[in-house]
Amino acid sequence: MLKFEAVRIDPSPGEIAELLADGAAAANRRCRTRLLEDDPAKWRKFARQTQAAPEGFELWRGGRGGAPGTQLVGAWWTDHIGRKHVVVRGRRIEHESAKLLFHKDELARRPPLWHGYPEHLAQRWTPVPNDLPRVDWIAVCGCGAVGTPDALGWMGATCGPCHDRREEGGSLDHVRPGWLHGERSPFLALAFGRTGKHLAGIEADGTASVWDLAKGRVVRIPPPVRRAIFYADAVFAGPDDERLVLNLNGGIEGLGAVTVRDWRNPDRPAIVPLYAYAGATRVWPSRAPDRFLLATDDLAQMDLDGRPMQRTPLPGPFIGLPNAVASAPRFMPFIRVDGIRFLDTHTLEPGPFAPYRRRSEGVYHRIAAEYREEAGVAFVAQFGKLDVHELRSGRPARSFALDRIPVAAYHNSPAWIRQMALVLDGRVLVLVVEERLVMLDADTLAPIAAFAWHLGPIECLTIAPDGRTLATAGNDGSVKLWPLDRLLKGRGTEP
Numbered sequence: 175m176l177k178f179e180a181v182r183i184d185p186s187p188g189e190i191a192e193l194l195a196d197g198a199a200a201a202n203r204r205c206r207t208r209l210l211e212d213d214p215a216k217w218r219k220f221a222r223q224t225q226a227a228p229e230g231f232e233l234w235r236g237g238r239g240g241a242p243g244t245q246l247v248g249a250w251w252t253d254h255i256g257r258k259h260v261v262v263r264g265r266r267i268e269h270e271s272a273k274l275l276f277h278k279d280e281l282a283r284r285p286p287l288w289h290g291y292p293e294h295l296a297q298r299w300t301p302v303p304n305d306l307p308r309v310d311w312i313a314v315c316g317c318g319a320v321g322t323p324d325a326l327g328w329m330g331a332t333c334g335p336c337h338d339r340r341e342e343g344g345s346l347d348h349v350r351p352g353w354l355h356g357e358r359s360p361f362l363a364l365a366f367g368r369t370g371k372h373l374a375g376i377e378a379d380g381t382a383s384v385w386d387l388a389k390g391r392v393v394r395i396p397p398p399v400r401r402a403i404f405y406a407d408a409v410f411a412g413p414d415d416e417r418l419v420l421n422l423n424g425g426i427e428g429l430g431a432v433t434v435r436d437w438r439n440p441d442r443p444a445i446v447p448l449y450a451y452a453g454a455t456r457v458w459p460s461r462a463p464d465r466f467l468l469a470t471d472d473l474a475q476m477d478l479d480g481r482p483m484q485r486t487p488l489p490g491p492f493i494g495l496p497n498a499v500a501s502a503p504r505f506m507p508f509i510r511v512d513g514i515r516f517l518d519t520h521t522l523e524p525g526p527f528a529p530y531r532r533r534s535e536g537v538y539h540r541i542a543a544e545y546r547e548e549a550g551v552a553f554v555a556q557f558g559k560l561d562v563h564e565l566r567s568g569r570p571a572r573s574f575a576l577d578r579i580p581v582a583a584y585h586n587s588p589a590w591i592r593q594m595a596l597v598l599d600g601r602v603l604v605l606v607v608e609e610r611l612v613m614l615d616a617d618t619l620a621p622i623a624a625f626a627w628h629l630g631p632i633e634c635l636t637i638a639p640d641g642r643t644l645a646t647a648g649n650d651g652s653v654k655l656w657p658l659d660r661l662l663k664g665r666g667t668e669p
């Protein structure tokens with residue numbers, strides 16, 4: 175989606191006008207309709223505005239109506255030593271679901287600094303006793319400093335002290351990427367590899383991307399057949415993440431199609447077709463590095479070449495299996511009509527069982543479940559409710575409605591828990607509630623904070639194996655990487 179990006183410090187008005195012209199041309203490239211016109215008078219006007227105010231923002235779009243279309247954003251912001259940061263970003267929006275990117279008032283709800291350095295900024299809700307939560311925009315520096323830009327002496331990409339250190343020739347440690355971009359469609363699935371170095375994303379047209387986070391490179395894998403996908407999974411397999419297993423469900427045939435790719439050699443044909451199944455399929459990571467799991471009408475342990483090594487019948491009347499959020503999870507939650515059976519991902523042996531009452535028929539993919547082994551607690555989310563089952567004590571389940579969790583409450587809007595994950599060694603439970611990530615203390619269920627960044631709801635979520643980084647994606651075509659350890663520092667989440 176993103177085709178042009180330029181960040182300049184103290185550029186001249188002429189330079190700004192040139193950047194806008196270049197941005198418009200780049201965003202239009204290889205496109206035929208609803209293009210952005212080059213308009214030197216408009217670009218010069220924007221350049222003058224940047225001189226007149228400390229910060230601001232402007233959006234231009236090609237054509238009227240929805241997608242596809244071309245979009246150009248210009249924003250500026252002044253740091254506390256008076257330097258003006260100007261950013262120009264050009265995008266091509268191909269998919270109707272990302273149309274929020276065409277709405278100026280939607281984009282203007284973010285501060286100009288967010289448009290400049292979105293990878294370092296997030297919106298935060300903090301609970302306040304007997305009051306509404308406090309909402310602010312916070313910056314997160316690579317050094318671990320977190321706070322409002324003012325409090326950190328924010329300099330664009332780093333805090334004030336890190337900026338000074340770099341000016342003095344020192345190096346910056348712990349730089350982790352903040353966001354990544356898809357090719358053209360909304361994301362349906364994300365997966366971290368077990369090394370934590372690789373992240374995969376599948377888009378709604380079946381395109382897969384694999385990012386090498388250390389090297390900052392991306393490999394794009396076109397789908398075997400271009401068609402609409404209803405849901406998808408991606409799983410890495412192999413001790414070094416050498417295989418990518420893709421599961422694309424949908425199309426008029428309603429097929430589940432599973433392929434295994436040697437993703438480092440995207441031109442090499444897939445080890446296909448592993449499975450073309452007339453019905454829903456799911457792939458899941460196994461705890462064993464040289465295996466992955468395939469669910470069809472039974473459950474199979476597959477080797478790296480897609481050969482079944484062990485087959486097990488499904489454990490009871492089956493409704494569904496949510497997307498995996500961890501790269502080597504200990505348990506997979508099997509959703510039955512009468513409850514959740516947690517299966518060991520290595521032996522496929524049945525583990526704990528959390529009975530529950532379904533709140534609706536047949537909406538299995540909106541059920542999320544996690545099991546916290548050391549505490550013997552199962553968390554089950556359906557729509558806007560979170561149930562907590564203490565399986566060891568056998569005490570009746572406790573129930574939490576989102577409107578009673580201060581940082582998750584949405585006024586008069588039907589918010590759902592779309593996904594759920596235990597992070598930071600199981601101490602924090604993350605709920606995906608529309609655009610927000612809501613963090614609860616996994617022991618006390620006290621709300622810690624909530625964070626938002628995406629335009630529109632989050633569709634998918636994955637956690638790095640070290641439990642410190644979380645990745646989310648949705649319709650806006652971007653993947654956001656959340657440095658959880660930094661975001662939650664000093665919020666009572668340390669062991």
Ligand SMILES: [Zn+2]
Pocket residue numbers: 315316317318319332333334335336337
């Ligand atoms: Zn810093």
